[in-house]
Amino acid sequence: MKAIVVGAGIAGLVLARQLGLAGWRVELVEKSRGPRPDGYMMDFFGPGVEAAVRIGLYPRLEAVAYDVEAVEYVDPAGRATSRLDYHRFARLAGGKVLSLLRPDMERTALAALDDVPPDRVRLHYGARATQVRAGEDYAEVTVSPSGNTLRADVLIGADGIHSEVRAELYGPEPRFLRSLGMRAAAFIVSDAELSARIGNRFMLTDSIGRTAGLYGLRTDEVAALLVYQDSPEYPDSPGSGLLRERLRREFAGLGATVDRLLELCPERPYDDTVAQIVMPTWHKGRTVLAGDASGAVSLLAGQGGSLAIAGATLLAEILAPVESPKAIAPALLAFEQRWRPVVESAQASGRRAASAFLPANRAQRLVRRWTIQGTALPGIDRLVARRILRTIAK
Ligand SMILES: Cc1cc2nc3c(=O)[nH]c(=O)nc-3n(C[C@H](O)[C@H](O)[C@H](O)COP(=O)(O)OP(=O)(O)OC[C@H]3O[C@@H](n4cnc5c(N)ncnc54)[C@H](O)[C@@H]3O)c2cc1C
Structure with missing residues (x-):
């Protein structure tokens, strides 16, 4: 069979x-x-862990994971306003939680392709799918710039939140994209002093309406995540330098660490709307959507990588025994029936996580501080850890 x-x-x-x-x-x-080199730190827990263990990817992910000591919210002077001991939190939450940089996850998955016998998988970089066609007994895609057409028994659109395969098969993006009202920018800078200042913490500004998050990486680098409110005036692809100006404006006045970070911000960092994809169905004849293309949970849920691995593993397990083209449509239906409840539940917790990430007023910020401080109090620590994890996972 061919895909x-x-x-x-x-x-x-x-x-x-x-x-x-x-x-x-x-x-x-x-x-x-x-x-792609872009992206920030993602918490890896939940369904992806189980799947990664099953397919032998877990030890390779563990090998590139970061040892985050604490999550610390700070005021503009750099003083901690609340602190969560990350090791203790992971223990109390009762599960495996890895902190992985998105590009490291992607590179690990890429290196794992070497496990496949030669010629089974042909990877074409620099090949953009433009037109998709599916008939009774085939699925086809035309790629640019070569203009070549590829044909197979099944076509899987795993092309992310702004999926062009989805647009071709189901219609324009606005029909399925549910904005959470925020944008997130992510980039990595190299600065020994800044990296030493942050250390093994995930440092976040305890601010209202905008949050800057910084992780200290290996080799003097710092990964940054800047979350801010979306505006109709903010186009997705502003001209050269304009995005950096926007971020400098949005994040002014948050203290010396953020000021230094913004000095080093690249001209065109990764920046995208924080949104979910909600669709009534993900499969049609010989085609199916997977990962963010069908059910993005949003950048802030931090679960995209976990769900991508778990969903892809399940889809492959369901397709693996298929030997006749007739069995494809029922297999895709079975996949959607099994996977949809997991995605919908993760999307509900993703919406809660997004609002906790960007408090709209002082009262909401206070609730966040209390919640985090609760993890240090014996007796209620386990309860709070579970609650936080339920907010960001399921
Ligand atoms: C650059 C980048 C940075 C990200 N950073 C974070 C992050 O920091 N934290 C987080 O939680 N999530 C992040 N995400 C999202 C996260 O990677 C996903 O939620 C998760 O990994 C699920 O991935 P996916 O494979 O479904 O989609 P994606 O990771 O979005 O991958 C889709 C791939 O499809 C490719 N593609 C798109 N259109 C076409 C086309 N027409 N033809 C061929 N290829 C196409 C894209 O280039 C991309 O490589 C990021 C995604 C990207 C692309």
């Missing part, structure tokens, strides 16, 4: 590997020229 997978993000790479290992031939097309 076309559009998008070599985490979902697409895991799908291609698992289908390849099951004996399928896979054409994996990715519009970027190589693995």
